[in-house]
Amino acid sequence: MRQTELLYLNAELDRSQQRAVERRVVAGELYRVRSGIATTQPLAEWPPLFKREKARILAALFPKTVVAYRSAFDGIGAQTVYLAGGSYARVMELPGLKVVLSSGPGPVDGDTQIQGRELYFPSTARMLLDATAPGPREDDPQYSRKISAEELEGRLISICDSRGEHAFGQLRERVRTVAAQMNSPKARREELDHLMGAILGTRPGPKMATSQGTGRAQGYDAPRMDLFHKLAGVLKVAGLPHIADVARASPAKTNFAFLESYFSNFIEGTEFEIGEARAIALEGKISELRTQDSHDIKGVFDQARDPAWRARGITDIRAFEETLRERHALMMAARSEVLPGEFKTLRNVAGNTTFVEPRLVVGTLREAGLLMHDVDAGLARALLAMFIVSEVHPFNDGNGRLARLVMNSELSAAGEARIIVPSLYREQYLDCLRELTRSARTEPYIDAMTNIQRWTAAFSFEDLDATIDLMKRCNAFEKSLVKHQLLWPRQSDEPQEATTDGSTAPRG
Structure with missing residues (x-):
């Protein structure tokens, strides 16, 4: 027995040690807290001491008991601790600690020892069963253990x-x-x-x-639906711009579709040299070394250009789910391993975000589809549709590209300018989605997407070489926000000024 020990518990001592502690109590060297407990600390220090040594004390006074009810549900940090396993129920008041012991079964399979002592924490199964128990003495709230x-x-x-x-x-x-x-x-x-x-x-x-x-x-994800409702409510009154489609006819439509596919795939990590990607999309030259990546470029390009898909908005809310299946099946046709057109069967995760559970995908899409026509056609509906698909993440792969295709189809259906998210804008784009997902902040998302739509519409897509050259001079193909900022094409000789997101735009 160490003489410098702060707390002495008879349950931890043999008979000779217990007698030694008793002699020290009689000699005034130790304070007796109650039978079986002594300490070197004065009265004022007893509550914090008992808080620090709670597990030791509970194991010594109530051996082979299990943390129960409210204490199992919330942990044993509170002043009142509930235990189960005693031969009879009782309440014990200790310095800064109240113990409520219930009679009943002691430890069972799955309960685990706390700090290797004869005090047990219940398995999750037992904790949940305890949580359904009514609280004793409900006329006295201080003893209530009931979980709502x-x-x-x-x-x-x-x-x-x-x-x-x-x-x-x-x-x-x-x-x-x-x-x-x-x-x-x-x-x-x-x-x-x-x-x-x-x-x-x-x-x-x-x-x-x-x-x-x-x-x-x-069958639907209620927190996600709350988020969709919030975004829809903001979009209804946001007063968004209506920017006319700048690439309605060929060759601008084809050129735009290529750049849309190139940058949309870049966001997902499918990177090609621009000339190689151009040959894949416009000439059908599939790379022998990167066959599947080549088909990813083609999959987005074909839907962005094809009249049957380019402006196919959601006109029937009941078709939302099936439209997504069809689009995905076409876009990912060359990737049989991701089950094109089939909703996920395993949950998918990106960073700290877990998307909608597989079982809730169909129900959530159907509930979300009802919101589509609550907002105006054009940019408002496009932004809502894009976020719904991104947030549900209904497929094993290709969800980001699909979300942007759905967004742009809503824009084309309304005769409005489609959106390209250039490489240098990738982080702002992903950050605003994270803000909306994790903090329900709609402003960064709406601001970022309206800004990049204006940027996209500032280009002419009639000459692909000229457009690519101008986009390069605007840093669209760069990756580092530390070294570069996204510039706007100069439509006049007016000086440039910085916008709130670090890009530059012409005055006026």
Whole structure:
């Protein structure tokens, strides 16, 4: 026994050590907190000491018990800690700590020791079962351990989203096993099972407590729909510009389609030297070394030029889902491994963003499609459509290119200028999408896209060589924002001034 120990617990000491501690208490060297607990610290230091040594104290005073109810759901950081596994229920007041012990089963399979001590933290399955329990002494809020329906539903959805639906289904089976081990009441077992089934969409569920849960049960991503509704609401009143199509007829239409495909593929990491890409798109010269990448260039180019697809907006909201399938099947026809035209079966992730779960893709697209005609045709509808496809990410690959094709088709359907996102604008473009996804900030997205539409429309696409040369002088093909800024083509001899996004534009 170390003489410099701050806290002495009889449960951790043998008989001789316990007698030594008792002698020191009698001699005034130690303070007795209660039977079985002594410390060198004065009274004022007891609460912070007990907070630091909480796991030790709980394991010593309540061995073979399990953290339960509110403490399992939120963690044991609160002043009141709920435990289960005692032979009888009781409440113990300690310095800065209240322990509420319930009778019932002690540790079962899956519960894990805390700091290697005889104190256990429940498995996720047991924690969820405990969360359905009613709170004792509900007339006295300080003892309440009840988890609200909203909290439980939110936690279940969070687990499903973070682990995936397959793992969530396995957890559901584990809940059933643990419920049998603990002999949990049938009503609680069934309540949790029905709720998990509703979130998985495998059975009709109870009335859900949250909008997110309602969406899951009905087959769509409710938080995404909230985001789409917000964007649609802003777009309705944004007063966006109407810029006429500058490449309506050939050869400008063909030249524009090539540059649109070149830059759209660049955003996704498919990079070609401009001359090689030109031969692929305009002459059909597929690179023998990069066959699939060549078809990616052709896939976007063909839809951007083909009259049947170039101006094919969404005129029937019920066709939104099928139009996306058709477009994707054509665009990715040479990549059989990504299942062209078939919605994803595995979740896809980009950085810290997890897109809509596979099971919710169709429902979310159908709900989102209803918003399409709530906004004006042209740029407003185009920006909404592009973000919906980007955010749902319905396919295994090609989602970004598809989203920009859908956007530009809405613009062409309204006779408005299509948008090219040049290489140097890639980071601004991706950043504004992230801002909208993660922070629901619509302004950066709308500002960035209206700005780049004006930039695109400032070029003449009649002569491809001249357009490429001018775009090079405007730094469109550059990658480093540190070394370059996106310039606008000089339509007059007027001096240039900087815009808010670091590009330059003519005055007036």
